[in-house]
Amino acid sequence: MSSTGAAIDERIKETSRLRKALIRPELGAIVGTIAVFLFFIIFAGDSGMFNAQGVLNWSTVSAQFVIIAVGACMLMIAGEFDLSVGSMIGFAGMSIAILSVTLGWPVWLAILLTFALCIAIGALNGVIVVRTGLPSFIVTLAFLFILRGFTIFFPQLIERRTIIGGIAERAAGDWLAPVFGGKVGGFFFDWLASQGLIAVFERGTRAGEPIVNGIPMLIIWALGLMVVAHVVLTRTRFGNWIFAAGGDAQAARYVGVPVARVKILMFMFTAFCATVFATCQVMEFGSAGADRGLLKEFEAIIAVVIGGALLTGGYGSVIGAALGALIFGVVQQGLFFAGVESSLFRVFLGVILLFAVILNTYIRRIITGER
Amino acid sequence: MSSFDHDPIVEMRDIEKHFGPVIALNGVSFDIRPGECHCLLGDNGAGKSTFIKTMSGVHKPTRGEILFEGRRMDFASPRDAMEAGIATVYQDLAMIPLMSVTRNFWMGREPLKRVGPLSFMDFARANEVTMEEMRKMGINLRSPDQAVGTLSGGERQTVAIARAVYFGAKVLILDEPTSALGVRQTANVLATIDKVRKSGIGVVFITHNVRHAMAVGDRFTVLNRGKTLGTAQRGQITPEELQDLMAGGQELVALEGSLGGTV
Numbered sequence: 236m237s238s239t240g241a242a243i244d245e246r247i248k249e250t251s252r253l254r255k256a257l258i259r260p261e262l263g264a265i266v267g268t269i270a271v272f273l274f275f276i277i278f279a280g281d282s283g284m285f286n287a288q289g290v291l292n293w294s295t296v297s298a299q300f301v302i303i304a305v306g307a308c309m310l311m312i313a314g315e316f317d318l319s320v321g322s323m324i325g326f327a328g329m330s331i332a333i334l335s336v337t338l339g340w341p342v343w344l345a346i347l348l349t350f351a352l353c354i355a356i357g358a359l360n361g362v363i364v365v366r367t368g369l370p371s372f373i374v375t376l377a378f379l380f381i382l383r384g385f386t387i388f389f390p391q392l393i394e395r396r397t398i399i400g401g402i403a404e405r406a407a408g409d410w411l412a413p414v415f416g417g418k419v420g421g422f423f424f425d426w427l428a429s430q431g432l433i434a435v436f437e438r439g440t441r442a443g444e445p446i447v448n449g450i451p452m453l454i455i456w457a458l459g460l461m462v463v464a465h466v467v468l469t470r471t472r473f474g475n476w477i478f479a480a481g482g483d484a485q486a487a488r489y490v491g492v493p494v495a496r497v498k499i500l501m502f503m504f505t506a507f508c509a510t511v512f513a514t515c516q517v518m519e520f521g522s523a524g525a526d527r528g529l530l531k532e533f534e535a536i537i538a539v540v541i542g543g544a545l546l547t548g549g550y551g552s553v554i555g556a557a558l559g560a561l562i563f564g565v566v567q568q569g570l571f572f573a574g575v576e577s578s579l580f581r582v583f584l585g586v587i588l589l590f591a592v593i594l595n596t597y598i599r600r601i602i603t604g605e606r
Numbered sequence: 607m608s609s610f611d612h613d614p615i616v617e618m619r620d621i622e623k624h625f626g627p628v629i630a631l632n633g634v635s636f637d638i639r640p641g642e643c644h645c646l647l648g649d650n651g652a653g654k655s656t657f658i659k660t661m662s663g664v665h666k667p668t669r670g671e672i673l674f675e676g677r678r679m680d681f682a683s684p685r686d687a688m689e690a691g692i693a694t695v696y697q698d699l700a701m702i703p704l705m706s707v708t709r710n711f712w713m714g715r716e717p718l719k720r721v722g723p724l725s726f727m728d729f730a731r732a733n734e735v736t737m738e739e740m741r742k743m744g745i746n747l748r749s750p751d752q753a754v755g756t757l758s759g760g761e762r763q764t765v766a767i768a769r770a771v772y773f774g775a776k777v778l779i780l781d782e783p784t785s786a787l788g789v790r791q792t793a794n795v796l797a798t799i800d801k802v803r804k805s806g807i808g809v810v811f812i813t814h815n816v817r818h819a820m821a822v823g824d825r826f827t828v829l830n831r832g833k834t835l836g837t838a839q840r841g842q843i844t845p846e847e848l849q850d851l852m853a854g855g856q857e858l859v860a861l862e863g864s865l866g867g868t869v
Contacts, residue, residue: 470726470727470729471725471726471727472716472718472725472727474727475709475712475713475716475727476714478702478704478705478709479702479705479709479713479714482702482703482704482705483702486700486701486702486713487702487713487714489684489700490700490713490714490715491685491688491714491715492713492714545704549702549704549705550704602753602756603703603704603753603755603756604703604753604755604756604757
């Protein structure tokens with residue numbers, strides 16, 4: 236028995252470099268993204284969708300999806316779901332509004348307390364799932380109703396209405412609010428406008444200013460979360476534990492991976508992402524509404540699945556999930572630009588979900604040797 | 607046999623294990639020395655699984671004592687046993703098919719490299735060591751990124767064994783490693799057992815296949831209805847005798863007659 240000379244198995248075909256580069260979890264999402272962009276360049280290319288304002292429009296919507304998709308992706312890879320994300324968005328927004336407007340506390344304090352509260356609720360979700368061994372589907376479904384119920388109950392009890400406005404006035408001059416509601420890179424857009432590369436307002440009080448005057452912090456958050464989550468997942472020890480916890484919790488425990496801690500932390504991260512989403516939204520609109528965030532949990536999960544993640548955990552990609560979110564944003568806004576009836580958005584979503592999942596299942600079988 | 611110059615790494619004396627009214631083990635004695643392959647044979651239900659779970663710290667014995675390197679040991683958990691150097695490769699494997707060979711190999715003990723205040727998993731080293739350890743076991747991986755799910759059953763066993771050896775196992779318990787494998791893969795796993803033994807590790811090989819046991823075993827202990835029927839050395843016992851001991855003698859003789867000696 237030679238220990239060094241084991242020959243290369245003649246039954247395994249040499250895989251070409253191109254094929255190797257193509258066969259990756261994100262392939263479905265990459266193909267989908269290209270298809271979607273081609274589609275709208277052809278059918279809505281002259282509608283303003285791809286000028287500065289149009290790009291900012293669909294980038295912002297996509298960034299919203301990216302923020303919650305990144306959280307849902309990490310949690311799904313760790314083997315769990317969170318169906319309470321949408322309710323959490325409504326709840327967090329309302330919490331900021333009540334604390335800052337109704338109680339009159341500083342906005343920064345309202346934001347920090349809301350983050351603490353929501354992350355604690357995420358941890359509670361996680362602890363219940365880990366301790367009871369119940370499916371996270373059921374536990375977080377309960378929180379979907381509990382949080383939404385409170386989101387409607389409290390403003391009605393305190394203010395006798397379900398929308399609380401006036402946050403923009405309260406946030407003026409606050410040091411933390413611009414981190415979520417501000418814009419960056421204004422000087423760059425001024426320069427672009429001065430070079431005649433982007434349009435400027437021609438009338439009104441802002442005449443001469445560029446139509447696009449900065450990148451919303453929402454987009455910065457989306458990119459930041461995506462990069463951090465991707466690096467943690469693929470390059471760190473903790474990332475390996477996330478894959479292991481979702482791939483086979485028992486096998487992971489057996490080699491000493493703290494599976495319970497990993498899962499609870501991922502529930503907390505998902506809650507964090509939902510709260511970032513809510514805070515950006517509240518700062519943008521200047522108000523909080525009890526119906527905010529409806530169905531967001533499913534949109535996040537769909538984006539993640541389009542991105543190549545496995546619903547049962549242990550497999551997936553943050554980049555894929557972000558591309559899934561981009562497809563979402565581009566299609567939703569693109570149909571508007573193309574002048575298509577917006578209800579068709581759902582039809583399109585259903586169709587692309589189905590195709591992406593079929594393609595992803597095929598790719599995953601090649602990569603992982605599932606049968 | 608050089609392994610007899612050494613004291614046993616693990617010695618189990620008169621182990622009894624009761625589950626409520628059921629007596630799963632009723633006085634089992636067993637020991638394992640460095641560099642030997644000690645086969646534990648027994649039919650289904652003989653108590654093999656209960657016995658190795660006692661040895662690897664999953665169960666606490668009801669009666670009897672476990673000596674580890676001469677000292678009395680009480681393992682509170684499998685983790686304790688692992689820390690001490692008792693590694694178990696279970697039949698259903700502690701491998702995650704969706705993850706790469708490297709990620710599986712290092713799971714729970716990932717090597718780190720620091721970049722400023724941050725620490726990342728050192729994939730360059732992890733991949734290199736994984737390839738090297740697998741090569742030592744006679745398996746040339748296509749790539750360390752390859753998912754474990756793409757490996758054959760025998761190769762997966764080998765990854766699990768290589769992992770245990772690399773992380774300093776003194777005793778390697780293999781729970782029916784060949785039971786689900788084809789002929790060629792079984793031969794590979796048996797060759798791996800031989801390599802591991804030669805490196806000075808004590809191998810406990812659990813099986814109900816006498817031929818696989820005879821191929822690599824130095825000593826043979828037969829478990830029947832929760833009791834050991836003694837330990838034999840290589841050369842002192844024939845495969846037929848082992849088979850008889852396992853099945854409880856008499857009945858199998860009758861069966862063999864009706865089957866024309868094919869069992």
